[in-house]
Amino acid sequence: MTRLLGRHGWVMGLTALLVLAFVFTKVIQPGFGASGLDSLARATMPFAFATAAMAVVVIAGGIDLSVASMMAVAGVTAAVLMDGAGTGFSVLALLLVLGVGLLMGAINGALIVFTRVPDIVVTLAMLFVWEGVALLILNAPGGAIAPWLRELGRGPFLVEWLPRSFVLMVVCIAIVWMPLRRSRLGLSIYAIGSDELAAYRSGVSIGRTRIAAYAICGLFCAMGGVSISMATGIGEPIPGPYLMASVAAAVLGGVMLGGGRGALLGPIIAVIILRLVRMDMTLMSVDPNIATIVEGLIMVAVVMLGGLLAMRAAR
């Protein structure tokens, strides 16, 4: 039990916090039910993918400041390719967009590995590059997403209170993450994040692993971009507020910024908590300027408390 708590303490704490937040929501809004869960799941989707993308590179000891811009590229590419296309071609287009995501991420990673310029600088530069690329593809909001894809994220799944968008998000992330985590590449990603030199001495190819981590980040960004377009039905070339939100959720979710520690479950729960906090702020009609402050304070408080608990446990 203690071992379980020690290993999964952070995730369990977050889960408890999430349950509390749900209870609190139900108290302030007794009518909160299936439709509320559906709104929450739909709002969570792009943030969850952005956070997963960020978490993977942070675990590998890096950071990617271009996640929101890559999402914009993926979103507009999907909207342009699928505009007026049939179902068959739109499936192909979707695969192509995921490929574009992998490629964008791999380019980021390769630039970092081969130029030896710090990741924060490279990805900051790529933030502007991908932003420009998105605008080149579509200079104003437009295009259209295939109707079947839009329907995919709508309504409940099997039971009324289980939103289809939530299931979709979990499945998409799990398909990539579950096999990866147990694979040689997954272990290498943790290894280079935790101690690069030790990883190198153990025979891990640092450069190749890093490029792979960034490519996976790009893949998640592509999923995130498509999920935004699924929600809006069009492509938007201006990146949304996903960069800072993804860093925040990753950290809140127990991913250490130095690398080597954390997983995706914690960050995903953290994303849901943060969206739920936003929803509660709206439900209580808190002054919007104060709402932002409260969101930030909750984040600092939780991470600080977690740090304190970890320190006590270590003692």
Place this chain on the structure above:
Amino acid sequence: MRRLLATTTALVLTAGFGGMAAAQDGYTIGISNTVQGNGWREEMVCAMKAQALVSGQVDSLNIAHRNTDAAGQLEDIRNLVEAGVDAIVLNPANSEALNSAIEDAIAAGIVVVAVDQAVGAEGAYILSNNQEQYAYLGAKWLFEELGGSGDVVYMRGAAGAGADDDRNTGFQRALSEFPDINIVQETFTGWQQDQGKQQILDYLATGLPVDGVWTSGIDNVIVDAFIESDVPLVPIVGADNAGFVGQLASIDGFTGAAVTNPGSIGGAGMTLALQVLSGDAPEDKLVLVDPSLWANNDPEGMAQIEAAQNPDLDPEWPVSVMIPGWTDYTMEDIIACKGPGE
């Protein structure tokens, strides 16, 4: 662990108390806006608040006002639906992207009014400034002022924004009527004062010719840049922002024109929402507010400019703070920017 839970509960609960509303009998209106810290949008939100207050029909406002994208606005609209508001007045981030949430809201019996830009969702009321006409009017005036030929700097809004796209359509329409006008530089100010000013300073520093400047509302800093760079002022088109209108009235030898684009359209949207809620819905779901142009070399325009001078207004705020027939608040009300219960 227990302490973590106890403390977070306390934290969340304390955060919550401020918002616990008392018993209600008037309307609750939701507001959704996706640009924060921009003078025009702030005036729009203040106009909504002031109109809600003076109407006496609104108990509380539920304001979702932050910097976000269309997906974020979808979230905000759905949250407002969850909160059970009677009506939602919004400035849409995009005309097509929000339809699914707006349709959900209408299906839940909520009145939806889009201000400033149109939305495609059926059943929503639209009260909009005509953005295409806005750009066309100003550009046409500028090109005529230059005698139909000359070098013009074209300073747009935010790349990829719907309103910028509409304005570009109007600008290009005017441009096609004046084939001898040459666009020497096209920039995106992002509707940010500092960015626009730096762009024009950079251009002026090159010493390249400029006979006129069209701006998408980042205007007073452009005039400042000419003065600071010691370059003779050329005709400049801007919006009816307080700072720019002040310059049109006070700077000797400066010719320019302000095109109205009232942020107070937010107050008008509030009025429309309340009318629909009280069963007094207009026949047409689309109401377009056409802009007018005030040039300082035209006596009629100058009279408008002089009448609009108000030192109390923030320089970034549009001076047309009221829309006759649509808003009932006073200048003091909108500057105070207080809604019901504040």
